Amino acid sequence: MDIFVQQLINGLVLGSVYALVALGYTMVYGILELINFAHGEVTMFGAMIALAVISALIGAGVDLPGVVVALLGLLAAIPACMALGYTIERVAYRPLRHAPRLAPLITAIGVSIVLQNVAMLIWGRQYISFPPILPQGYHNLLGARITDVQIVILITSVVLMIALTLLVQRTRLGRAMRATAQSPQLAGLMGVNANTVISLTFIIGSALAAVAGVMVSAYYGLAHYYMGFLLGLKAFSAAVLGGIGNLAGAMLGGLLLGVIESLGAGYIGDITGGFLGSNYQDVFAFFVLILVLIIRPSGLLGERVGERA
Amino acid sequence: MLRNTLLAALVATLFVTGCSKQNQTAGGDNIIKIGSASPLTGPQAHLGKDNENGAQLAVDEINAAGLTLDGKKVRIDLIAEDDQADPKAATTVAQKLVDDGIVGVIGHLNSGATIPASKIYFDAGIPQISPSATAVSYTAQGYNTAYRVMTNDKQQGQVLGQYAVKQLGAKNVAVIDDRTAYGQGLADEFEKAVKAAGGSVVAREYTTDKSTDFMAILTSIKSHSPQVVFFGGMDPQAAPLAKQMKQLGLTAQLLGGDGMQTPKFISLANSDAEGTIASNPGLPLDSMPGGKSFKEKFNARFGEIQNYAPYAYDAVYVMVAAMQRAHSSDPAKYLAEMPKTDYQGVTGHIRFDSKGDLTDGAVTLYQVKSGKWQTLQTIQNSK
Numbered sequence: 001m002d003i004f005v006q007q008l009i010n011g012l013v014l015g016s017v018y019a020l021v022a023l024g025y026t027m028v029y030g031i032l033e034l035i036n037f038a039h040g041e042v043t044m045f046g047a048m049i050a051l052a053v054i055s056a057l058i059g060a061g062v063d064l065p066g067v068v069v070a071l072l073g074l075l076a077a078i079p080a081c082m083a084l085g086y087t088i089e090r091v092a093y094r095p096l097r098h099a100p101r102l103a104p105l106i107t108a109i110g111v112s113i114v115l116q117n118v119a120m121l122i123w124g125r126q127y128i129s130f131p132p133i134l135p136q137g138y139h140n141l142l143g144a145r146i147t148d149v150q151i152v153i154l155i156t157s158v159v160l161m162i163a164l165t166l167l168v169q170r171t172r173l174g175r176a177m178r179a180t181a182q183s184p185q186l187a188g189l190m191g192v193n194a195n196t197v198i199s200l201t202f203i204i205g206s207a208l209a210a211v212a213g214v215m216v217s218a219y220y221g222l223a224h225y226y227m228g229f230l231l232g233l234k235a236f237s238a239a240v241l242g243g244i245g246n247l248a249g250a251m252l253g254g255l256l257l258g259v260i261e262s263l264g265a266g267y268i269g270d271i272t273g274g275f276l277g278s279n280y281q282d283v284f285a286f287f288v289l290i291l292v293l294i295i296r297p298s299g300l301l302g303e304r305v306g307e308r309a
Numbered sequence: 310m311l312r313n314t315l316l317a318a319l320v321a322t323l324f325v326t327g328c329s330k331q332n333q334t335a336g337g338d339n340i341i342k343i344g345s346a347s348p349l350t351g352p353q354a355h356l357g358k359d360n361e362n363g364a365q366l367a368v369d370e371i372n373a374a375g376l377t378l379d380g381k382k383v384r385i386d387l388i389a390e391d392d393q394a395d396p397k398a399a400t401t402v403a404q405k406l407v408d409d410g411i412v413g414v415i416g417h418l419n420s421g422a423t424i425p426a427s428k429i430y431f432d433a434g435i436p437q438i439s440p441s442a443t444a445v446s447y448t449a450q451g452y453n454t455a456y457r458v459m460t461n462d463k464q465q466g467q468v469l470g471q472y473a474v475k476q477l478g479a480k481n482v483a484v485i486d487d488r489t490a491y492g493q494g495l496a497d498e499f500e501k502a503v504k505a506a507g508g509s510v511v512a513r514e515y516t517t518d519k520s521t522d523f524m525a526i527l528t529s530i531k532s533h534s535p536q537v538v539f540f541g542g543m544d545p546q547a548a549p550l551a552k553q554m555k556q557l558g559l560t561a562q563l564l565g566g567d568g569m570q571t572p573k574f575i576s577l578a579n580s581d582a583e584g585t586i587a588s589n590p591g592l593p594l595d596s597m598p599g600g601k602s603f604k605e606k607f608n609a610r611f612g613e614i615q616n617y618a619p620y621a622y623d624a625v626y627v628m629v630a631a632m633q634r635a636h637s638s639d640p641a642k643y644l645a646e647m648p649k650t651d652y653q654g655v656t657g658h659i660r661f662d663s664k665g666d667l668t669d670g671a672v673t674l675y676q677v678k679s680g681k682w683q684t685l686q687t688i689q690n691s692k
Contacts (some may be wrong), residue, residue: 006557010524012535125354136554147556204671220549221519222577224352230519235689265525269514273671277487278526 002143007266008259008281009141013150013219015258016157020212021235022242022250023164031181033101037108038088040232041115041299042081042206046125046213049087050077051130057133066133070218077210085206086199094195115167119225127222134218161251167204168247177201181245190226203233230282238290243302250288252300266277323378330565336416341638342386343368343628344406344566345621346399348427349391352519352545355573355615357418360440361389362611363618364415367625376629381634385474385629391420392520403429411435412638415624418617420444421490427455433466434642436647438628440620443567444494448664456647458620458627458659458672460590462495465566467601467690469495469539470502475616477562477586479503485526485550492518496541511535518542519548523637524557531559543568546578547585555581562586570675570682571616586685591656593673593684594619599655608635623654 005299021043028036050073057069064072092107103222138147168174179187193307216231217223234257265281292299316573330597335519347357361461362674368387390406390639392399399422406414419421423442428436431452437458443465448455463608473479482503511533512524526549530538530540538545538561547569554563563585570587578585594600594614603619611618627650628643635643650661660668674685 003528006528006531007525010528014522014524037632055518119351124575125350125546125578127352129548129577129579132581136555138558145556145558221552221579221581222521222549224545226351226519227521262525269529273512276514277515278529279517281520281522281525282517 003266004263005142006144009144009150010148010266011257011259011262013153013258015238016154016237017212017218017219017253017254018231018257019251019254020160020215021231021256022238023161023247024076024209025236026242026244026247026250027201027205027241028094029239030247031177031198032093032104032105033095033245033281034093035092035108035234035236035244036088037105038092038111038115039205039209040228040230040235041112041119041205042084042088042187042228043209043213043216043231044119044223044225044228045084045115046077046081046210046224047217047227048119048213049080049218050074050125050210050214051128052224054078054131054133058133059228065137066131067135068182069133073209074214078207081206081210081213085202085209086096089202094198097109111128111155112229116225116229122226125225127224128225130217134219136307149219151233153219154213156211160211164204165247166209173197173200193297202295232251234256234282237285240299241289242293242300246299246301249299249301256300257288319536319597320409322406322590323679327536339503340384340386340409342409343387343625344401344411344414345387345389346392346406346414346422347389347396348422349389351393351395352672353394353418353543353570355393356441356543356571356617357394358566359611359618360416360614360621361387361605363440363621365389366607366610366618366621367629371625371629378638383638392417392419392426394419394422396421396425399423399426401427402426406621407433407435410591412640413437413628414631415440415621415628417442419489419679420494423447424450424490427452427547430454433640434643434644436628436631437632438624440624441567442491444490445498446490446494448666451664454644455662456627456665458624458654458656458667459617460489460672461565461666462498464670465588465590465672466495466498466634467502468674469564469566470499470508471506472586472588472674473499473537473562474503474562477537477564480508481507481511481533481535481659482509482537482539483530483533483535483561485514485516485530485541486524487518487520487546488515489542491568492541492543495568496539499539499541499566500587516542516546518546520546523553527531527553527557529557533559535561537562537564540565540569544571544574544577548574548582551585552581556658557605564567567616572613572682573615575677575680575682580680583680585677586674587682588674589616589674590670591620591670591674592687596673596684597656597686598639598653619655623652623659626654627659628653647652 053076054073092111096104138164176192180197238253238257243247262282265278347360389404392402402428420442431454442506443462488490565587567589568601570589575582633644634646673687675682
């Protein structure tokens with residue numbers, strides 16, 4: 001039984017990170033119907049920038065507790081990623097706002113490749129180590145083990161998800177975002193500046209991605225210029241699974257995907273008698289995605305698309 | 310107008326490249342090209358660059374000393390290509406090198422890349438020396454062009470398996486591999502050796518060479534409470550694996566092969582690397598006949614040695630020595646000299662058996678103690 005609980009914890013931690021990244025995909029899609037494939041790379045930049053700052057601080061011999069150093073890294077990564085998200089939108093997507101759908105999709109992939117290569121030029125091709133500055137404590141939970149880092153990841157994700165939901169549902173900005181998602185033209189007639197709203201969407205999504213990136217690198221103890229690719233792809237799957245364009249859907253999709261992946265990898269060997277192995281861990285995400293798309297094309301919580309046309 | 314200019318440029322390029330190729334085949338400028346193929350991008354780029362640097366060091370020394378073949382002064386050009394540690398990319402790179410007119414190749418780094426590429430070199434009749442591909446099947450294909458200057462996985466797996474059961478006293482062993490030709494091959498040999506020595510494999514799990522999340526696999530392994538967890542794979546995976554074992558409270562001894570016996574493993578896993586045991590084919594750098602001077606030369610130019618650089622360095626010398634015996638850089642001519650290799654290199658005495666494997670190999674076991682790989686013992690190959 002404790003094995004099951006442990007797999008569940010593993011899955012929830014993984015899933016909460018997917019959910020944070022998935023929110024970025026889903027927000028942008030909700031407003032622009034654009035799949036921002038560069039979002040995974042923003043996550044990677046968050047991790048890399050935080051690591052650069054953390055190593056610089058350690059290198060300079062700053063005498064602060066590890067948690068504070070990690071927080072300073074995070075505080076540097078968030079605005080940097082916000083600026084990056086804003087720049088991506090201005091440079092790669094805004095000029096193509098009225099172009100056929102395919103054009104921004106292709107620039108999105110292009111931006112993703114460019115960002116990977118920029119990161120490779122700045123930080124090199126190697127895996128970079130996250131210094132061991134975080135507490136290594138753990139707690140027993142129903143016979144399983146949950147580490148301090150895992151708890152922090154879970155709590156941070158949940159807090160950010162709640163904050164984002166409140167922002168979208170309760171604030172003027174949130175209302176403007178929802179209005180723009182419905183119809184940019186009509187929202188414009190009501191005095192909403194669509195460009196500002198779209199920029200802010202990218203900025204908020206990128207801030208969440210930065211946090212996710214730092215948490216992932218702290219969790220696994222490493223970062224790498226290529227780390228955004230698979231993470232982005234899975235978060236995108238999570239967004240589609242939950243119903244792309246839907247915030248609650250992205251969160252649900254992320255958590256589900258993490259848990260399915262974890263339980264799948266943990267038990268598939270036993271269930272299939274070793275015929276399929278845990279190397280299929282990454283495949284589960286996409287298998288579930290295909291399954292959902294066949295049975296329920298709009299995703300678990302998705303509304304019917306085409307409302308706007 | 311633009312189209313015409315482009316066309317003219319294209320024709321001009323074709324003409325120029327066509328000409329330069331003719332020059333080489335005619336031997337006009339006395340430059341011979343040797344290929345170096347390894348992953349220069351991706352997670353294993355640090356190892357790939359290490360191989361390239363090792364080969365480059367040898368090439369530069371040979372060029373500086375002046376090489377004469379059949380009365381003509383010859384310069385060697387090392388052409389480094391990136392195979393991304395990917396079997397598909399490796400065949401593309403191999404074909405490109407062959408098309409470029411190389412006379413020999415040092416590489417590839419990974420067994421998974423070396424094996425598919427070796428067919429292309431064999432078909433072109435170009436000698437290939439891998440500094441680091443340890444999978445048994447590489448030299449078992451019957452290609453007379455395939456050589457390696459490192460002990461193979463059969464020998465390494467045997468040493469590790471026996472060590473796990475006899476020295477560490479492990480009865481129950483869990484095995485994880487990354488499903489590459491290298492990781493899988495080594496894990497299979499390890500499994501065989503464990504069973505032969507009387508141990509049992511209680512869990513066999515798989516991952517990929519790009520994963521960083523092993524929590525699910527390790528949780529399921531933990532339920533079998535093994536004394537040893539063996540990992541067949543490379544350092545970027547081994548490090549998070551070691552970390553996550555600690556996170557889950559899995560106290561089994563982590564054991565692995567040469568792919569994780571690198572400084573990078575320790576710098577990535579930090580304190581969680583402590584206690585890990587891994588083997589490496591060959592002698593420890595400091596015990597190699599030419600290890601100390603090689604280390605000085607290499608450090609001065611490229612910094613820290615990752616792992617295989619001395620082997621790549623020796624591989625170049627072995628290849629050039631064969632050319633000197635044949636008085637020719639023509640692959641067909643010096644290939645016949647390759648089996649007669651008897652070279653005292655930095656890494657040890659290099660002679661080949663009928664397959665192209667080393668006859669005098671060794672396997673050394675290391676353990677991470679106070680943040681450094683410390684030598685445990687060296688087991689000489691009994692072939």
